[in-house]
Amino acid sequence: MTRQELIEKYFKFFKDKNHQEIANASLVPKEDPSVLFTTAGMHPLVPYLLGEKHPQGKRLYNIQKCIRTKDIELVGDPVHLTFFEMLGNWSLDAYWKEEMIPWSFEFLTKELKLSKEKLWVSYFGGEGEIPEDKESKELWSKFIDPSHIIPLGKDDNFWGPVGESGPCGPDTEMFYDTGQEPCGPNCGPKSGFTCSCGKYVEIWNDVFMEYNKTANGKYEKLKQRNIDTGMGVERTLMVLNNLDNVYETETLKPLMDIIRKESKVEDEKSFRIIADHLRAAVFILGEGILPSNLDHGYVLRRLIRSTLRREKQLLEKEKGVLYETLNYDVVTEIIKIFSKEYDDFPNRKFIENELEREQEKFLKTLERGLKQFDKGLSAFELYTTYGFPLEMTQELRKEKKLPPIDEKEFWIKMKKHQELSRASAAKKFKGGLVDQTDQTKKLHTATHLLQAALRKVLGDHVQQKGSNITEERLRFDFSHPSKVTKQQLEETERLVNEQIAKAIPVTMEEMTVEEAKAAGAIGLFEEKYEEKVKVYSVGDYSSEICGGPHVANTSELGHFKIKKEESSSAGVRRIKAVLQ
Numbered sequence: 001m002t003r004q005e006l007i008e009k010y011f012k013f014f015k016d017k018n019h020q021e022i023a024n025a026s027l028v029p030k031e032d033p034s035v036l037f038t039t040a041g042m043h044p045l046v047p048y049l050l051g052e053k054h055p056q057g058k059r060l061y062n063i064q065k066c067i068r069t070k071d072i073e074l075v076g077d078p079v080h081l082t083f084f085e086m087l088g089n090w091s092l093d094a095y096w097k098e099e100m101i102p103w104s105f106e107f108l109t110k111e112l113k114l115s116k117e118k119l120w121v122s123y124f125g126g127e128g129e130i131p132e133d134k135e136s137k138e139l140w141s142k143f144i145d146p147s148h149i150i151p152l153g154k155d156d157n158f159w160g161p162v163g164e165s166g167p168c169g170p171d172t173e174m175f176y177d178t179g180q181e182p183c184g185p186n187c188g189p190k191s192g193f194t195c196s197c198g199k200y201v202e203i204w205n206d207v208f209m210e211y212n213k214t215a216n217g218k219y220e221k222l223k224q225r226n227i228d229t230g231m232g233v234e235r236t237l238m239v240l241n242n243l244d245n246v247y248e249t250e251t252l253k254p255l256m257d258i259i260r261k262e263s264k265v266e267d268e269k270s271f272r273i274i275a276d277h278l279r280a281a282v283f284i285l286g287e288g289i290l291p292s293n294l295d296h297g298y299v300l301r302r303l304i305r306s307t308l309r310r311e312k313q314l315l316e317k318e319k320g321v322l323y324e325t326l327n328y329d330v331v332t333e334i335i336k337i338f339s340k341e342y343d344d345f346p347n348r349k350f351i352e353n354e355l356e357r358e359q360e361k362f363l364k365t366l367e368r369g370l371k372q373f374d375k376g377l378s379a380f381e382l383y384t385t386y387g388f389p390l391e392m393t394q395e396l397r398k399e400k401k402l403p404p405i406d407e408k409e410f411w412i413k414m415k416k417h418q419e420l421s422r423a424s425a426a427k428k429f430k431g432g433l434v435d436q437t438d439q440t441k442k443l444h445t446a447t448h449l450l451q452a453a454l455r456k457v458l459g460d461h462v463q464q465k466g467s468n469i470t471e472e473r474l475r476f477d478f479s480h481p482s483k484v485t486k487q488q489l490e491e492t493e494r495l496v497n498e499q500i501a502k503a504i505p506v507t508m509e510e511m512t513v514e515e516a517k518a519a520g521a522i523g524l525f526e527e528k529y530e531e532k533v534k535v536y537s538v539g540d541y542s543s544e545i546c547g548g549p550h551v552a553n554t555s556e557l558g559h560f561k562i563k564k565e566e567s568s569s570a571g572v573r574r575i576k577a578v579l580q
Contacts, residue, residue, distance in 0.1 A: 001112075001237065001240045001241065002250060003233060003237060003249070003250055003251060006087075006112075006233060006236060006237060006240070007063055007087065007233070009107075009111050009112070010061070010063075010087045010107070010231070011061065013103075013107050013111055014059075014061040014089045015061070017059070017103065018059055019059040019060055019061045019089055020056040020057050020059065020060055020061070021060075021061055021062055022044075022045075022056060022060050022061070022062045022530055023062070023529060023530050024062060024063060024064055024065060024342065025038055025041075025043065025044035025064060026038065026287060027065060027066075027067055027283060027284065027286075027287050028287050028289070028296060029043045029044070030044075030467075030524065036069075036295055036296050036299065037066070037067035037068070037069070037284075037296070037299070038064065038065070038066055038067065039066055039067065039068045039070075040064070040066060040086060040088070040228075040230055041062055041063075041064035041066075041086055041088035041090075041228075041230060042088070042090070042228045042230075044547075045060070045090060045092075045228075046547075047436075047547040047548050047549055048092055048547070049090075049092065049167050049209065049224075049226050049228070050166070050167060050436050050549070051223075051224055051549075052534075052547060052548045052549055054092060055510045055530055055531075055532035055533060055534060056530055056531065056532065057092075057094075058091065058092040058093060058094035059089075059090070059091060059092075059094050059095075060089065060090045060092070061087075061088065061089040061090070062087075062088060063085055063086070063087050063088075063233070064085070064086050064088060065083070065084075065085055065086075065283065065342065066083070066084055066085070066086050067082060067083055067280060067283070067284065067299075068081075068082065068084070069082065069299055072302075074196060075272070075273055075276050075277070076269040076270075076272045076273045076276070077196045077197070077198075077245075078196065078197065078198030078201075078238075078244060078245035078246065079196050079198060079201055079202075079235055079238070079245070079246055080196060081234060081246060081276050082276050082277060082279075082280040082303065083276070083279050083280035083283050084232055084233065084234050085232075085233040085234070086230045086231065086232055086233065087230070087231040087232075087233060087236075088228070088229050088230050088231070089227075089229050090226065090227060090228055090229070091225075091226060091227035092224070092226055093224040093225055093226065095227070096208070096225060096227070097135050097136055097139060097206075097208055098135075098139065100206050100208075100227050100229070101136060101139040101140060101143075101172065101206065102139070102142075102143070104174060104204060104206055104229075105119075105140075105143040105144075108174065108203075108204070112236075112240060114176060114239070114240075116143065116144055117145070118176055118177040118178075118179070119144050119148065119174060119175070119176060119177075120144075120148045120149075120150065120174075120175040120176075120177060120188075120189065120193075120200060121140050121144065121148065121149055121150070121172055121173065121174050121175070122149075122150045122151070122152045122156060122157050122172065122173045122175070122192070122193060123136040123137050123140065123149065123150070123151060123152070123157055123170070123171075123172045124136070124151070124152070124153075124154075124157040124158055124170030124171065124172075125151025125152055125153060125157070126151075127153045127154045127158070128154070129218075129219055130154075130158065130170070130211070130219060132151065133157075133170040133172070133208070136170070136172045136208070137149055137151070140172070150189050150192075150193075152192050156173075156192050156193070156194075157170055157171050157172065157173065158170050158171065159171045159205075159207040159209075159228075160207075160209070160213075161213050164215065165212070165213045165214055165215050166212065166213060166436065167209045167211070167212055167222060167226065168209060168211050168212070168213050168219075169207060169208045169209040169210045169211050170207075170208055170210075171205055171206060171207040171208065172205070172206050172208075173193070173202055173204070173205045173206075174202070174203055174204040174205070174206075175188075175193055175200045175201060175202050175203070176200070176201050176203055176239045177199065177200055178198060178199055178200070178201060178239065178242075178244070179199075180197075180198060180199050180244065181199070182197075182199055183195060183197035183199065187199055187200070188200045198244055198245060201235050201238065201239055202232075202235065203231060203232065203235050203236045203239055204229065204230070204231045204236075205229060205230050205231075206227060206228075206229045207227065207228040207229065207230075208225070208227060209222065209225065209226040209227070209228060210222055210225050215437075234246040234249050234251070234252070237249040237250070245272075247271075247272045247275060247276075251337050251338070252275055252276075252279070254333045254337065255275040255278070255279065255330050255333055255334065256271055256272070256275050258326060258329045258330050258333060259271045259274050259275060259314075259326060259330065262315065262326040262329075263314040263315065264314065264315055265313065265314045267310075267313075267314060270310045270313070270314055271314075273306065273307075273310060274307050274310055274311060274314075274330075275330070277303040277304070277306050277307045278303075278307055278327065278330050278331065278334065279334050280303050281300055281303045281304050281307070281355070282331060282334045282335070282345075282351055283338075284296065284299070284300045284303070285300065285350070285351045285354055285355070286342075286345050286351065290354060291304060291354065291357075291358045291361075301358065304355065304358045304359075304362070305358070305362050305365075305387065305389075307327075308358075308359060308362050309362075309389050309391070309392070311326065311327070313391075327355070331351065331352065331355070335348060335351075362387075365386060365387050365388065366388070366392070368386055368388075369382055369386045369387075369388030369392070370396070372385075372386055372388070373388070373393065373396055379393040379394075379405045379410055380410060380413050380414070380417075383410075383414070384417060390405065390407070390410060393405060436549060437471065438551075439471050439579075440469050440470070440471060441549050441550060441551055442551055442556060442557050442558070442579055443469045443473070443474040443579060444469055444474075444548075444549070444550060445506060445538075445550040445551045445554070445557060446474060446496065446557055446560055446577070446579060447467055447469065447474050447476055448536065448538060448542045448544050448546070448550070449495075449496045449499050449500070449538060449541070449542055449554070449557075449560070450474070450476055450492070450496055450560075450575065450577065451464060451476065451478065451522065451542070451544070452495075452522075452538075452541055452542035453491075453492045453493075453495035453496050454478060454480075454492055454575075455522075456495060457488050457491050457492050457495070458480055458484065458488065461479060461480070462478050462479060462480060463478060463479045463522075463524075464476070464477070464478055464522075464524065465477040465478055465479055465568070465572045466568070466572075466574075472578065473563070473576055473577065473578045474576070474577050474578075475574060475575070475576050476574070476575050476576075476577070477568045477572050477573070477574050478572065478573055478574075478575070479571060479572060479573075480571070480572070480573045481571055483565070483567070483573070484565050484573060484575075489562050489565055489575075492562065493560060493561065493562050496560040497559060497560050499538060499539075499541050499542075499554050500554045500555065500557045500558070500559070500560060501555075502539075502554065503553055503554060503555035504538050504539040504541065504553065504554045505539070505552065505553050506536060506537070506538055506550045506551055506552060506553060506554065507536070507537050508534055508535070508536050508537075508548065508550075509534075509535050509537070510532050510533070510534055510535075511532065511533065511535055512531065512532060512533070513529045513533055513545070516533055516535050516545050519535065519543065520543055521535045521537075521543040521544055521545050522542075522543065522544045522545070523544065523545035524545075529545065533545045534546060534547060534548060536548060536550055538554060557579055558579045558580055559579065559580045560577060560578075560579060560580075561577060561578050561579075561580055562575055562576075562577045563576050563577060563578055564576040
């Protein structure tokens with residue numbers, strides 16, 4: 001089965017069950033700062049999972065491009081990828097387990113013609129205050145052998161919340177036994193399907209969001225029950241076509257063929273990592289993200305440099321080889337495969353230039369690292385301060401007949417370093433609409449007023465370039481070529497507080513994108529929108545395309561105060577503000 005055939009079957013199946021297709025969202029979530037990248041199709045739907053009305057109804061489906069870095073160290077095994085495509089369907093309080101589980105079985109066995117004897121499922125077996133999901137167990141037992149239905153705990157079969165609080169619930173995961181030999185005694189069900197050798201491949205996940213985790217850690221029943229499902233395209237194609245890994249599927253095999261042909265060394269795992277990392281890097285660059293040492297740019301830089309380091313080893317060349325045959329051909333192939341479906345490659349020259357620029361920076365990093373190595377810096381310091389790979393430190397020590405680095409000790413240090421980084425990132429990205437509270441709704445509404453005020457004070461060139469909302473403050477990035485003066489900031493503050501004092505109702509209207517444009521609504525019009533969108537208006541002062549949620553009246557906001565104005569990047573300014 002081809003990728004296109006799989007997508008068409010999935011779409012037709014749910015269209016026939018009265019679902020509406022929704023647009024593929026950006027890889028960088030616009031309304032959910034709790035994550036760097038869109039890791040699943042549910043991210044753009046967070047406001048609707050929390051109760052906002054979706055313009056296209058309560059039954060939805062789509063295919064979503066995703067980036068996941070959580071398992072980046074596993075990339076290269078048979079099933080893990082950084083960039084992948086996910087098919088998904090959603091119920092916003094429209095149906096429940098008694099519909100979804102039979103549909104899952106029907107699609108897998110009748111539409112995809114997978115053997116029910118080779119299907120295994122896991123379900124939530126109960127933990128802490130959350131009881132066993134007996135409904136899912138009983139429903140599955142009508143379709144497959146009960147010995148193939150495995151109860152697991154929270155780590156395996158309980159989804160969410162994404163932030164500190166919010167919607168969450170038990171899930172049921174579907175695995176397919178590919179028939180290959182187990183890799184060991186704990187392969188598959190005995191280990192909770194945690195083994196990624198490729199014998200048992202997870203192909204679908206149904207999440208039943210029936211709880212809300214509160215800020216104090218308690219689980220309450222949701223008023224609105226939702227279903228969120230995800231089917232990995234590459235993994236499903238691997239199973240359907242009897243392949244032993246995802247890298248032989250049609251969107252990755254052409255890349256693997258180019259890499260194999262050019263390599264002077266046989267190293268299948270490195271071939272896979274290069275194919276995966278380059279594909280992910282091209283898509284991230286397609287979003288306009290630049291390599292850097294922070295956030296999205298840090299992930300991009302890590303992917304590109306990991307690729308370059310491996311290419312240096314495989315191609316046996318002293319310098320980077322990005323625009324010698326291999327990478328040029330790989331990038332060409334990626335764009336050829338995906339540009340028909342996605343609009344992520346509007347400027348191929350930009351993608352090529354940034355890859356080439358990052359290569360030059362990486363070569364300088366290697367040069368600096370070599371100098372610091374000669375000064376006696378430790379492998380840990382070389383890696384964390386200069387980005388100098390451990391493998392290269394080991395190579396240099398071998399050349400100079402020095403004892404090898406104790407890798408166990410190195411990775412213990414790295415683990416501590418990563419845990420500190422993750423804790424910092426978790427604190428930084430805590431909040432957003434995933435953690436919807438009265439305060440975040442107020443700050444979300446205040447952000448609309450801020451943008452309208454900035455456009456009046458600075459001009460219509462002001463456009464949103466980023467937004468982050470926590471319980472404590474809002475952060476708003478916008479296009480503007482120079483520092484905003486003290487007088488301009490004071491006038492912006494005055495205008496926002498003037499609208500708050502007027503006690504203006506906040507209204508919402510559903511309309512087409514063209515109608516929204518004609519009505520003067522602000523929107524990120526380079527983004528893909530659904531056929532119908534929500535437009536939130538504050539009287540005749542502000543009108544924006546937005547998923548919500550917002551307060552009912554500006555009088556709820558209190559006093560608006562700008563705390564800081566600074567540069568975010570070239571041509572982009574950042575304002576941090578609070579409500580007092």
